[in-house]
Amino acid sequence: MTPATARVLNALLAQPGTPRYGMELMELTGLRSGSLYPILARLAGAGWLARQREDVDPSAAGRPVRSYYTLTPRGADAAPRALAAAAAVYWSPSDPSDPSDPTGPTGPKAPRSKDDGDGR
Incomplete structure (x- = not known):
């Protein structure tokens, strides 16, 4: 698991039953978007996320239709274990910045590695 995926899972696990849309997840x-949406697609393909498009008229709403993402029961069960396993790989006791913790000492972003899929 990449640190970017860990950030997405942590954001979803903060309130597991709360549907989140893309811009909200980008802020969290x-x-x-070029990093977030492929992660969401992979998690949905693995059965960890459910995606639901809202039923609104984009013209009336004055914005595009949003897709909301929610952890499935399978994802809510597996994500904490996967995060713990990733933390064991990416984090050591000598390094206080735990990449699976988006609220760590460096703020909302985990330390970057060249394979975190963030493109920056």
Whole structure:
């Protein structure tokens, strides 16, 4: 698991039953859309996320239709274990910045690695 995926899962686990839309997740994780949406697609493909499009008229709403993402029961069960396993790989006791914790000492973004999928 990449640190970027860990940030997405942590954002969703903060309130597991709350549907989140893309822009909201971008703000919570600090990821750009080009990094976020492939992660959401992979998590949905693995059965960890459910995606639901809102039923609104974009003209009446004055904005595009939003897709909301919610952890499935499978995702809510598996994500904490996957985050713990990732923390064991990315974090050591000598490094106080735990990449699976989006609220760590460096703020909402976890330390970057070249494979975090963020593109920056």
